[in-house]
Amino acid sequence: MTLRMENWSYWRRGVLFALLAFLLTGLFEYSDVFRQFDNDLYDTHSRFVAPKVNFDDVVVIDVDEDSIAKLQPKLGAWPYDREVYALVTQWLQQVGVRAIAYDVVFSETRSGDVAFAEALDQRVVLSAAALPFTFERDAAYHALLRKKGWGAAPPSGVYALTDLTLPREALLARANVGVVSIETDGDGIFRRVPLAYSVYGQLAPGLSLALWHAGPPARIVVEAGRISLDDRSWPVSAHGEVLLRFPRNLDGLLTLPFYQIALAASGVTELRPLSESLGKALRGKRVVIGSSSAALGDYKQTPIGRQPGVRLQAMVVALLEGGHVLHPRSWQWEFLLILCALVLAVAMGHPRWQPNVAAQWLVFPLVIVFVGVLAAAAIAGGQAVGLLFAICAGVLTHVINLSYQQVQLFRRNQRLELEKRAATQADALKSQFLSHITHELRTPLTAIMGFNNINWQSSDLGREQRMKNSEIVNRNCQHMLALVNNLLDQAKIEAGQLTIQRHPDKVHLVIQDVVATIEPLLHDKPVTLRVDAVDVPEYLDIDAFRLRQIALNLLSNAVKFTAKGEIRVISTWQAGTLTISVIDTGPGMPEDAVKRLFTAFQQADAGVAARHGGTGLGLTISRHLARLMGGDIQVQSTVGRGTTFTVTLAAERVAPYGTERRAQQRSAESAKSVLHGTVLVAEDMPDTRALVVQHLEQFGLTVLQAENGEQAIEIALAKRPDVVLMDMELPVVAGVEATRTLRMCGFSAPVLALTAHKGEEYRLLALGAGCNGLIEKPLTRSSLLVPLSAALAPTVKEVTHGGP
Amino acid sequence: MAAREPIVVTLSQDMADLVPLFLRQRNIDMATLRAALPAGDFEAMRRVGHGMAGAGASYGLDHVSVLGERLVVAARAKDVATLNQLTQELEDYLGRLTVKYM
Numbered sequence: 092m093t094l095r096m097e098n099w100s101y102w103r104r105g106v107l108f109a110l111l112a113f114l115l116t117g118l119f120e121y122s123d124v125f126r127q128f129d130n131d132l133y134d135t136h137s138r139f140v141a142p143k144v145n146f147d148d149v150v151v152i153d154v155d156e157d158s159i160a161k162l163q164p165k166l167g168a169w170p171y172d173r174e175v176y177a178l179v180t181q182w183l184q185q186v187g188v189r190a191i192a193y194d195v196v197f198s199e200t201r202s203g204d205v206a207f208a209e210a211l212d213q214r215v216v217l218s219a220a221a222l223p224f225t226f227e228r229d230a231a232y233h234a235l236l237r238k239k240g241w242g243a244a245p246p247s248g249v250y251a252l253t254d255l256t257l258p259r260e261a262l263l264a265r266a267n268v269g270v271v272s273i274e275t276d277g278d279g280i281f282r283r284v285p286l287a288y289s290v291y292g293q294l295a296p297g298l299s300l301a302l303w304h305a306g307p308p309a310r311i312v313v314e315a316g317r318i319s320l321d322d323r324s325w326p327v328s329a330h331g332e333v334l335l336r337f338p339r340n341l342d343g344l345l346t347l348p349f350y351q352i353a354l355a356a357s358g359v360t361e362l363r364p365l366s367e368s369l370g371k372a373l374r375g376k377r378v379v380i381g382s383s384s385a386a387l388g389d390y391k392q393t394p395i396g397r398q399p400g401v402r403l404q405a406m407v408v409a410l411l412e413g414g415h416v417l418h419p420r421s422w423q424w425e426f427l428l429i430l431c432a433l434v435l436a437v438a439m440g441h442p443r444w445q446p447n448v449a450a451q452w453l454v455f456p457l458v459i460v461f462v463g464v465l466a467a468a469a470i471a472g473g474q475a476v477g478l479l480f481a482i483c484a485g486v487l488t489h490v491i492n493l494s495y496q497q498v499q500l501f502r503r504n505q506r507l508e509l510e511k512r513a514a515t516q517a518d519a520l521k522s523q524f525l526s527h528i529t530h531e532l533r534t535p536l537t538a539i540m541g542f543n544n545i546n547w548q549s550s551d552l553g554r555e556q557r558m559k560n561s562e563i564v565n566r567n568c569q570h571m572l573a574l575v576n577n578l579l580d581q582a583k584i585e586a587g588q589l590t591i592q593r594h595p596d597k598v599h600l601v602i603q604d605v606v607a608t609i610e611p612l613l614h615d616k617p618v619t620l621r622v623d624a625v626d627v628p629e630y631l632d633i634d635a636f637r638l639r640q641i642a643l644n645l646l647s648n649a650v651k652f653t654a655k656g657e658i659r660v661i662s663t664w665q666a667g668t669l670t671i672s673v674i675d676t677g678p679g680m681p682e683d684a685v686k687r688l689f690t691a692f693q694q695a696d697a698g699v700a701a702r703h704g705g706t707g708l709g710l711t712i713s714r715h716l717a718r719l720m721g722g723d724i725q726v727q728s729t730v731g732r733g734t735t736f737t738v739t740l741a742a743e744r745v746a747p748y749g750t751e752r753r754a755q756q757r758s759a760e761s762a763k764s765v766l767h768g769t770v771l772v773a774e775d776m777p778d779t780r781a782l783v784v785q786h787l788e789q790f791g792l793t794v795l796q797a798e799n800g801e802q803a804i805e806i807a808l809a810k811r812p813d814v815v816l817m818d819m820e821l822p823v824v825a826g827v828e829a830t831r832t833l834r835m836c837g838f839s840a841p842v843l844a845l846t847a848h849k850g851e852e853y854r855l856l857a858l859g860a861g862c863n864g865l866i867e868k869p870l871t872r873s874s875l876l877v878p879l880s881a882a883l884a885p886t887v888k889e890v891t892h893g894g895p
Numbered sequence: 896m897a898a899r900e901p902i903v904v905t906l907s908q909d910m911a912d913l914v915p916l917f918l919r920q921r922n923i924d925m926a927t928l929r930a931a932l933p934a935g936d937f938e939a940m941r942r943v944g945h946g947m948a949g950a951g952a953s954y955g956l957d958h959v960s961v962l963g964e965r966l967v968v969a970a971r972a973k974d975v976a977t978l979n980q981l982t983q984e985l986e987d988y989l990g991r992l993t994v995k996y997m
Contacts, residue, residue, distance in 0.1 A: 778920040779950045781913050789909075820945060847949035847963075869952030869960060 097499070105437035105492065112487035113433065116480055129479040130278050134394035136478060137337065140467045141395070142415050144338035148189075149405045149412075150373055151346040152179075154382035158350035166353070169387065173203030175353060180210040182356035183378060186370035190305030192216040192269060192298050194381030194389075194401045197258040204261055211266040216301040221272030221288065222254040228291070235260050236293050239268045241308040244289030248313040249331035250274075252290040267308065269298030273391050273400055274332070281391040281398075283332040283419075284407050286318045286325065287311050296320075299407035302377050316418075325411065326418040326473075334417040334475050335410055337395045344405055345372070349380070379405040417475040424469060424476050432462050432485030440492040451493055458485035531574055535567035561855055568864075575881050577708040580640075584715045591719050595745040596635040598627055598669060602662060605642040609650055617655045624662040631669060631742040636873070637716045638740070641724075644709040645673040645736045652677040656733070668722070669742040676733040685726050689714050713738075766876075768813035768883045769793040773803035773829065774845065775822050779870070783816065783845075786875050800824025804832050807840075814882045815842040816866070816875075819857060827860040834861035841882040845870065902991045906955050911996050917954050921947070921989055928966075928982045932975070940978055941970035947985075958988060 096104060119125050159169055166175060176193070183191055196218050197207075211217075235257060255270060257263070270288045275281050288295045294311060296304065304320060312319040318327045325333050347369065355366035381401030382388050389400035398406075410416060438444075439454045462481045469476045542560040546552065552560075583589040606622055613620065642660075649658045656676030663670045680688070689710050714724045721741030728734040770792045774780040780796060787794045795810055797803035800821040807815055815833070819826040830842050844857035847868040857865050864878050906914065924943045931939040944966025951959025962985050969977040 776920065776946045776950055778913070778917040779946070779953060781916050782950070782953055785909070785913060818949075820942075845949075847945055868949035869954075869957075870949075871953065 101441055102437070104495070105440065105488075108491040108495070109433040109437055109484070109488045111491060112436075112484045113429065115487055116483040119483065120480060125479065127278055129477050130276065130280065132479050132482075133475075133477055134280065134282075136463065136466060137394055137470060138339070140471050141339035142336055142413075143340050144343075144406075144409050144413050144415055146340070146344045146405075146409050148377055149344065149409050150188075150376045150378050151344060151402055151405045152349050152352050152378055152380040153346050153399075153401060154349040154380070154384060154387065156384050158348045158353075159384055161348075161350040162353060170201065173197070173201050173207040175203070177203060177206035177210040178356040179349075179352055179380070180207070180215060182352070183373065184210070184212070184214070187374045188214075188378050189375050190214045190216065190302055191378045191380065192218075192302035192404065194218055194271060194298065194379055194404055196220045196256060196271070197262055198256050200259060204259065208262050208264055211262060211264070213265060213267065213307045214305055215266040216269040216298060217258040217262060217266050218271045218298055219258065219268045219295065220256040221252045221270055222256055225253045228254070231260070232257070233291060235263065236291055236295075239263055239308075240290075240293030240295050241287075241311055242294050244292055244294040245313045248315065248318070248327075248329070249287045249289045249294065250285030251330075252288045255288070255290045255295065267301055268295060269301035270295050271298050271400070271404075273389065273403065275391065279392055281393045281403065283328070283334045285330065285332045286320075286327060287313070287331055297407075299404050299411065302379065302404070303408045303411050305377060323411070323414075325414075325416050328419040332419075333411070334419050335407065336415040336417055336470070337393060338406070338410070338415065339395075341395060341398070341402070341406060344402060344409070346402065347372070349382075377405075377408055379408070417470065417473055420475045420477055424474055425480060428462060428465055428469070428476050428478070428481040429484050431465055432458055432481040433488055435461050436485040436488040437492070440489050442496070451496075454489045455486055458482065458489065461485075528574075528578065532571060535571045535574075538567040539564050539571075558851070561851070565851075565854070572878075572881065576877060577712060579880060580712050581708050584712065589715070589719065591634045591637060591716075593632045593634050595630040596633055597629060598631050598633065598635075598638070598662060598664075598742075599624055599629075601635050601639050602642060602660060602671070605639055605646055606660065608643065609646045612647065612650045616650075616653075618650070618653050619657050621657065621659045623659065625664075627662050627664040627669070628744040630745050631664070632745045633669070633740065633742045634720060637720065641713045641716055641738055642671060642673075644713045645671075645724075645738070648709070648736075649673050649675040649677065649734075652734075654678075664742070664744075667741060667743050669740045670737060671740075672735055672737045674733065674735045679730040679732050679734055680728040681730055685728050688726060689724075766790040766792050766879060766883055769795060769810065770879070771795040771797060771803065771807055771810070771812040771815045773797040773800065773815065773821060773826065774818040775799060775820075776818075779818075779868075783870055783875065786870070786872050787879075789872075790876060790879065792879075798822075800826060800829035803829045804836075807833055807838055808836055811838075811840070813840055814879060815840065816845055817842050817862065819844050819846040819848070819853065827856060830857070830860040830862055843878055843882060900991065901993045902958075902988065903993050903995060904956060905995045905997055908996045910954065914954065914994050917950060917956075918989070920950070921959070921985070925982070925986060925989070928978075928985070932978060932982065935975075937970045937973050941967050944968075944970055956992075959985075962988070 096107075099107075154169070162171070166172065180191060191214060193216070198220075236255070239257070250272075252270070252272070257268065258266075270285075270290075272285065272288070273281055274283065274285065276283070284297060284299065286297055286300050288297065294313075296311065300311075300320065309320060312324075313331065316326060316329075317324050318331055318333075319325075327333055351365065351369060354362050355369050379401055381399070381404065383390075383399035383401055390397055391400060391403060393403070436454065436458050439457055440451075444450070459482055462478050462485060466476050466478045466481075542563045546557050546560050546564075580589065602622060602624070606620065610620060646658070646660065653675045654677070657674075658676075659672075659674045661672045661674070710724070717724050717738050717740060722739040725737045725739075726734065727737075770787050772780055772783050772787065772794055773796075774783060775798055780798075784794050784796065795806050795812055797806050801823045803815070803817060803821065803826075804824065806812075815830075817826040817830055821829060824832070826844065830844070833842065841863040842861060844860075844862040844865045845868065846853050846857065846865060849867065854865050863882065866874055866878055924947060927939055927943050931937075931943075944963045947963025948960050948967060949963070951957060951961070951963055962981055966978065966981050969981060
């Protein structure tokens with residue numbers, strides 16, 4: 092999978108990583124740690140965007156520690172006689188408060204109830220406490236509940252209670268009921284409050300809603316996700332709870348100590364100024380009366396700290412009035428936020444944006460801040476969203492992405508390390524090759540220089556000895572040329588530039604030619620050479636030049652290693668495959684030597700080169716050529732009995748054409764634009780000159796022309812061509828003379844003699860005049876290409892003209 | 896005299912531009928030979944032969960090279976009869992030669 096993923100586009104991989112991160116975060120979401128952290132993060136974040144709430148409308152009257160202490164002498168210990176509440180209620184009504192809610196449960200009988208009941212009216216809400224258990228309730232309870240409830244409860248959409256402790260029936264003649272139940276989340280934090288409750292089939296408002304309503308029961312409309320009362324509507328959860336936006340200015344909620352109100356209500360004359368200012372402060376307000384004392388208070392943990400229930404009731408009224416409630420968390424919004432985080436993580440994780448590793452790390456804070464800002468915008472817009480899932484998924488996506496990139500980087504480094512090692516190895520092999528080939532070149536060169544010096548410096552040598560020495564020089568030159576040709580072939584094979592040129596040709600002629608070339612090498616060895624052909628068609632579509640090269644290589648090897656016995660060459664053809672076997676009765680080779688045979692520069696054993704010479708390239712090249720021609724070379728060898736090389740080549744039977752053309756000529760035909768340089772052609776015969784010029788131009792060479800020896804000297808010295816092709820029989824100044832003159836003038840580029848004369852003396856004449864080689868006419872592409880390639884190759888020039 | 900059969904030689908298309916030059920040169924050679932024969936200018940005839948030997952096979956017309964080599968040998972030997980015969984052979988060959996390209 093990893094392997095295939097490497098070919099994926101970044102975005103496709105990104106989607107996969109995002110999906111993986113989403114699933115992993117999904118698993119993590121089920122843990123308690125996640126939920127705890129999610130809530131904490133939500134609370135912290137909500138505080139950043141907490142609204143400033145208008146508390147002008149609500150006042151808390153708090154039976155705090157101070158009030159209990161101060162009222163102790165007059166009223167005795169809590170709970171107070173209900174007449175106190177009667178007085179306070181009457182006084183508050185007198186100063187003109189809008190509504191009063193008692194966050195005190197008056198469920199038992201106490202003295203003063205009659206006076207209190209008479210003081211109550213529709214603007215007063217008494218607490219009914221939600222209970223988590225079911226009681227056996229009598230008919231009177233249910234009747235009272237029906238009387239004080241706000242109609243029949245809907246089957247869903249409101250908070251269902253198991254039971255409710257109602258205030259004493261006597262007190263409820265005129266007052267209303269509001270349910271007190273402070274619900275907390277799983278982590279014990281108060282964040283939401285039910286607006287209405289259903290209990291025993293009756294609908295009852297929450298204390299805060301009832302106080303906000305400040306009047307007789309009205310119709311509460313419960314719809315999916317919304318609860319409406321009067322002309323206001325709030326978004327609620329499926330259980331009828333509103334999610335609160337906690338204010339940042341809860342300290343702005345006016346809280347008056349109960350004792351001041353109690354004193355003001357008692358009508359003490361000396362307290363009239365206080366009473367008047369209190370009355371002014373309370374006029375038109377919604378008032379919550381309850382206790383924050385340690386003994387009576389009902390404290391809750393909220394996102395903005397620990398708060399007494401009485402203040403929270405008042406706060407909820409202000410939040411309802413100001414509309415500071417949130418739509419509950421929904422999967423659609425959460426998913427949108429997660430999607431944004433994933434897209435950002437994938438987009439910013441793209442290597443294009445990441446100039447360095449440090450920048451990669453910046454993606455983490457970027458994702459967190461991005462999610463934070465989006466969530467803040469959502470909360471400010473009234474939609475609650477959790478941040479943790481989006482942050483986790485985004486961060487995890489980038490973690491996976493980074494890890495993947497790191498793994499890729501590690502792999503790439505490993506690969507580079509391997510490549511480096513391979514390059515070092517190749518370098519070592521190349522050095523080995525260079526030293527090997529230098530040695531190979533130096534050996535014939537030493538012979539060439541040595542025998543040349545003998546001929547040059549010894550005056551008493553007879554003509555026969557001189558010719559013999561020249562013959563040795565010539566043989567070594569031939570060997571060097573073969574070596575260079577092999578090297579060129581090997582280089583072409585390695586560069587993939589060697590191509591096969593198939594043309595209809597007579598295979599038996601090629602074999603005959605090779606045999607004729609090889610036969611003189613047998614000297615007087617007691618070896619017979621037999622050639623047989625079975626079912627070989629006259630013409631086959633084949634690269635005769637390369638076939639000749641292979642056959643020559645195999646046969647010369649056989650001659651080299653066979654001291655006595657027989658060498659057989661058998662050609663057969665069947666269904667498009669030409670098979671040529673060269674069977675000798677030589678010494679044979681052990682198995683491991685056969686295995687090394689086709690490796691460049693490897694010979695059967697180290698002594699072979701010393702005894703028989705050779706470059707160690709011939710078989711490698713031959714096998715490459717055979718494979719290029721759709722075949723191969725196989726070897727079977729037995730020590731002491733001999734060796735059989737079998738070449739198979741794909742070759743279709745074809746009709747002949749161009750009977751006068753040579754195989755060699757054809758093979759070189761396509762060798763166009765393979766050389767670079769400037770060549771001067773000095774040839775007096777216009778037709779021959781034109782032919783040579785065409786060949787050279789097709790090789791890609793720039794051609795200069797001279798018609799006689801004098802012109803040749805002038806042009807060569809003026810234009811300094813890279814090679815001169817010098818006909819030996821030029822008019823005005825003969826080619827031999829012209830070459831000698833050029834050498835005397837310090838012209839050092841190779842000069843190749845062109846001659847129609849056959850025979851060794853002409854060759855020696857040309858070389859003696861300073862020519863570097865000789866090209867015999869007729870001039871074909873290949874007869875020109877091979878020596879020109881060698882003459883134009885820089886290494887060859889160095890070997891030819893430099894030397895120690 | 897028997898009908899002269901054409902000698903058809905097929906050469907590469909690449910040679911198409913060069914062959915007219917080759918044939919023109921052979922006509923010049925024929926003229927040189929005709930002039931040199933009665934004058935006994937054997938060196939001129941050797942040079943013609945040498946040029947033909949070099950050019951013929953290079954163009955893929957091996958027979959021209961063969962005639963050229965024989966001209967060189969005959970000119971060196973000052974063998975007038977053979978030179979005369981070779982001149983006629985060359986004339987006959989050039990008259991029958993048809994070059995095709997592929």
